[in-house]
Amino acid sequence: xxxxxxxxxxxxxxxxxxxxxxxxxxxxxxxxxxxxxxxxxxxxxxxxxxxxxxxxxxxxxxxxxxxxxxxxxxxxxxxxxxxxxxxxxxxxxxxxxxxxxxxxxxxxxxxxxxxxxxxxxxxxxxxxxxxxxxxxxxxxxxxxxxxxxxxxxxxxxxxxxxxxxxxxxxxxxxxxxxxxxxxxxxxxxxxxxxxxxxxxxxxxxxxxxxxxxxxxxxxxxxxxxxxxxxxxxxxxxxxxxxxxxxxxxxxxxxxxxxxxxxxxxxxxxxxxxxxxxxxxxxxxxxxxxxxxxxxxxxxxxxxxxxxxxxxxxxxxxxxxxxxxxxxxxxxxxxxxxxxxxx
Numbered sequence: 001x002x003x004x005x006x007x008x009x010x011x012x013x014x015x016x017x018x019x020x021x022x023x024x025x026x027x028x029x030x031x032x033x034x035x036x037x038x039x040x041x042x043x044x045x046x047x048x049x050x051x052x053x054x055x056x057x058x059x060x061x062x063x064x065x066x067x068x069x070x071x072x073x074x075x076x077x078x079x080x081x082x083x084x085x086x087x088x089x090x091x092x093x094x095x096x097x098x099x100x101x102x103x104x105x106x107x108x109x110x111x112x113x114x115x116x117x118x119x120x121x122x123x124x125x126x127x128x129x130x131x132x133x134x135x136x137x138x139x140x141x142x143x144x145x146x147x148x149x150x151x152x153x154x155x156x157x158x159x160x161x162x163x164x165x166x167x168x169x170x171x172x173x174x175x176x177x178x179x180x181x182x183x184x185x186x187x188x189x190x191x192x193x194x195x196x197x198x199x200x201x202x203x204x205x206x207x208x209x210x211x212x213x214x215x216x217x218x219x220x221x222x223x224x225x226x227x228x229x230x231x232x233x234x235x236x237x238x239x240x241x242x243x244x245x246x247x248x249x250x251x252x253x254x255x256x257x258x259x260x261x262x263x264x265x266x267x268x269x270x271x272x273x274x275x276x277x278x279x280x281x282x283x284x285x286x287x288x289x290x291x292x293x294x295x296x297x298x299x300x301x302x303x304x305x306x307x308x309x310x311x312x313x314x315x316x317x318x319x320x321x322x323x324x325x326x327x328x329x330x331x332x333x334x335x336x337x338x339x340x341x342x
Contacts (some may be wrong), residue, residue: 016062017069020147023062030055045331047101049096058094060085069090079287080132084141087124088119091140094337111241114336118233118260121342125230129223136226136265136275139342213272225264231283232257233342246294254340255289258282292339 013245034052037044076084094117102110128141129132181325218226232254239250262283290300305326312322332338 011210013069016065027062028054029057030058043103046099049099052094053093058091059086059144060092060142063142063147066147067145076134079299080128080134082122083132083280084134085249087121087128088140088142090121091341092156092180094341095335098335098337110336115237117337118237118342122230122234126227129226129230131214133217135218136222137316138278138279144259154251196238208301213274215284216271216275219263219266221266225266228264229261229342233340236340247299251289251292251295255286258286288327288339291333293333296333301329 030051034048034055035047037051097113097117098110101113107323126136128137235257236250236254239253243249262279265279268279271279289295291304308322308326314318
């Protein structure tokens with residue numbers, strides 16, 4: 001049985017590596033299908049989230065296969081890479097798990113699962129922060145790669161096929177024309193026809209273009225700021241259990257912790273581009289507090305509905321988007337991980 005699955009996986013890797021555009025279209029079909037399913041019938045939202053989660057997991061798996069095919073591997077220990085993948089899987093599936101558990105076991109089961117998922121994410125992120133010195137961690141830790149850039153790598157995608165792995169590496173892949181000075185690929189260095197591109201192997205610094213940066217060494221204040229960010233969901237859930245959903249204490253404490261984390265982080269000049277982008281994302285997500293209860297219930301709801309209605313009525317065709325959005329917001333409010341995922 002294990003040999004059978006290994007054979008199937010090898011064939012799948014070959015299909016992905018030699019047909020990346022077809023695979024991309026299949027991923028898009030899965031993602032679009034999740035939007036088409038929503039609202040069609042009872043329990044459609046659970047199925048929609050299942051399909052959407054599956055599409056994101058498929059993208060993650062295919063990215064890993066393509067990276068291995070061109071030998072672009074994250075320069076982190078294997079155990080750290082596994083933790084990052086597990087965190088990414090949790091990020092991709094948490095909404096579906098919440099909806100499915102609520103359907104099966106009601107509100108009590110839903111909040112138990114929410115707490116377990118947030119606790120697991122916090123523990124794994126603390127391991128990355130303290131044990132592996134992984135720096136500022138993105139959400140999700142492993143984001144989809146730019147495949148257009150990846151396809152320009154010097155080590156072509158057909159290297160993933162086992163029968164080609166034994167082929168000897170050529171010492172010279174290009175030559176330079178005497179008159180024009182243009183570099184050309186040798187015939188011997190060309191990959192299989194179905195995997196061929198016309199980019200020179202040494203033309204691009206692929207790792208730099210894919211933003212595979214080493215994590216920055218954080219100062220003690222920055223470590224504290226990251227720990228505040230990691231612990232914020234647990235504090236929020238704890239205060240919710242003590243004070244209830246209508247209390248302002250969970251909302252206020254969560255907001256203050258997010259602001260404090262960004263403030264304590266201090267100067268960003270020594271951080272790598274990925275980490276600076278993540279901090280910008282966290283700054284932008286502060287606007288989510290306008291949509292989070294109880295602030296949304298007391299102040300934002302009526303204003304947002306009026307604003308969407310005005311835009312929908314004043315701009316031709318826009319009401320096809322604003323009207324479903326207005327009707328969807330109340331449901332969106334009821335799903336914890338839509339609004340409170342870290």
